[in-house]
Amino acid sequence: MTTYRELFRASGVFRIVVSQLIARFPAGMLSLAVLIHVEAQHDAYTAAGLVLAALAIGQAVAGPLTSRMFNRFGMFRVLGITLSIAAVATFSLALPDLSVPMYGLIAFIAGVATPPIQPAARSLYPSLVAPAMRTRLFAFDASVQEVIWIIGPVIVTFASLTIHSALGIVIAGLLLLAGGIWFLTIPQVRRAVSEPPAGRLGKVLASHALLMVCAVGFVIAAATAMLEAALVAIFGHGGIEAGLILALLCISSLVAGFAVGHAELTRWSLTRRLAVLAVGLGLAAMSTDFWWILAMGVVAGAGVAPVIAAITHMTSTAVAPGDVAEAFGWSTTAQLVGVAIGSSGAGLLIDEFGGQMALAGAAMVAVAGVALAALVSQGQPERDRHDGDSGRPRRVWRVQRLKA
Template sequence: MRAPGVGRIIAAQLTARFPNGMSSLAILLHVEHITGSYGAAGLVLASASVGQAVAGPITSRWMGRWGMRRVLTLTLAVCVLSFLGLAFLALPLPGYMALGLIAGLSTPPVQSAVRTIYPKLVNSSQLTPLFSLDASLQEIIWIVAPVVITIVSTQVGSQQGLLLVAAVLVAGGAWFILSPEVGRVRIPRSRRGFGAVVLKPPVLLATVIGFLLIGACSAVEVGVVKTFDEGGLQAGLVLAVFSLGSLIGGLASGRVPIGPWAMARRLAIVAVGLSLTMFSLNVFWLGGTLIAAGIGIAPALAVLFAITSASVKFSETAEAYGWVGTGQLIGAAAGSAVAGFLIDRSGSPAGAYLAATLFAAVGLIVSVVFVRAFPDLRHRDASPIPDTEAVPLP
């Protein structure tokens, strides 16, 4: 944090990404309020999620072609207009779905941008701790944002909830875009074809394991909401504790060297903690087991960010993080769907915790089976590979 610009860019990117923790609930509550149907709201939300998943690698790659500020400004403007349309326009369901899709497609690629900037802000020995700090602090978004948007949308109005999302998008996005660090860092244009970077083993592993890890987290959220559907405060507190565990784990592991087995050890913590949730649905038991499981989440995400950065050229980092983000978005949708299916089949929230445990266990198995594909960063830094090219000599 003492390195010049680090504190500013962390604060700016957290503010710019804060709407990510509000937009889903804001859309869900508004469309349900307008149509009276959770099914219709779910379709609009699914459209937005599909848009985000598709756009992630594409808009991230555009930053190497047209520059970060241009791409971020364009996507921000379209995204804000989409939310204003959702708030003010009276449309049939397909119209709301189209606006949801546009909002997802135009989500500013702030996460890819900031993780591309980090290697230019700190020296090589500080990069892995910075990734860990970033993974930890992003938990603030998932602790605070859902509470804020739920209060505004239910107590003030669902339209005002969407307007709040648009306002934070503008404020946070402008702060990030105007940050000097964003203007100073230029991403070289990638010389490889679109999608080639995801075929690199560490990037592919980061994408697959991110899918499984976020799938587990999403299944937990469904299980907690189902467990305490008659007591929303308890559900919120248990999920906050889950995120708090992740925050603590990320801060504690910031300077732990990342070797090939680092991911397996951190996912083992998550898998064991989640497996214990199935023994009791008592609020204190769930809180204790989830804080234990959460201790491994931010450290595991830090490994994902570090191995991605260390395995690609600087010109490919933004697109690589776009693919990793897409894997996580698909994992969130898959985790929710599988958890919901198991709850319906069993009639008990335990089905969701089983789903979460299975997602985490598969992630652990993948990290063990393919351990040789993980780069050893214990004696090297996580900086991207420099872009080089032939220099003609006279």
């Protein structure tokens, strides 16, 4: 922890990390809150899954576009406008008795207007600390994000299942506003000037490393989205079992992230870390007993933050400095598409076969991710680029090509 404490001696790091953490709490709350609220209104998980898909698709469409707008309109202006629209749309999702298409439309607007706070923060990190500290900062950021998934589901399951189905959405909206406004008041954000992009929109996807990041992000997001829906379906309304399982899973992820997230990546790092998640989910799907799923959730959680730490660092080093925000936008988009497909797929499985089948589906998605990481293994970093004026080589991550 002494190593991590050194990070906060740099000006602005603490405020940026904490404010964006608060602003991003809806990421760990809104999907579950909308699932509970829409299902309560229409008594169908399929309907709730479709609304979640609309939310995630909106976020996916907006990810690269709004991040790239930093270069044209400035970070402060883009974040301020999107924050205002997203807050109004989020609160509107809490309205009762709307039709599924109306909930879907509002969710899509909320998704499109989601302020790109995470890409903004992560594009600022390299300018806040010395090159030698960047891997630690990205690892810390990826690990501390797990607080969102520890506290968020517990808040939602308690507020939405025991008080009112819409309360979780309202709380998510308030946290979005509070954290977003704080983030906008930070001097480094107000004065941020992005470097011009190296090419047209989408050119960053020519990076093999970024494509690998997007694929892995999709897998882990789809698997966790299916897990969330499965737990709510298995343990039903009126209890907090689902929230407790998710909280313990994320505590496990947080501990693992701090323990190994900053370690140097090797060829098989992603494969091993994804394998931990797949094993935990696969074993969890063998029973619907609360204590069994709780224990296997802890196993699965140990793979989450280490994977996120790895793909976050890879994203920051895979493209030119002016394209980092867009690269994070594409990475976020891939994860949100995973959420959309995972949520809607889980809804269908739950309505047709029950929650345990959705849990098995999450395990199968994770296994597919392990196979992908093994087949297109992450190569060793090549020391052929440098970080600015530091003179130190910058790691460039490339996906090893398959040999015929």
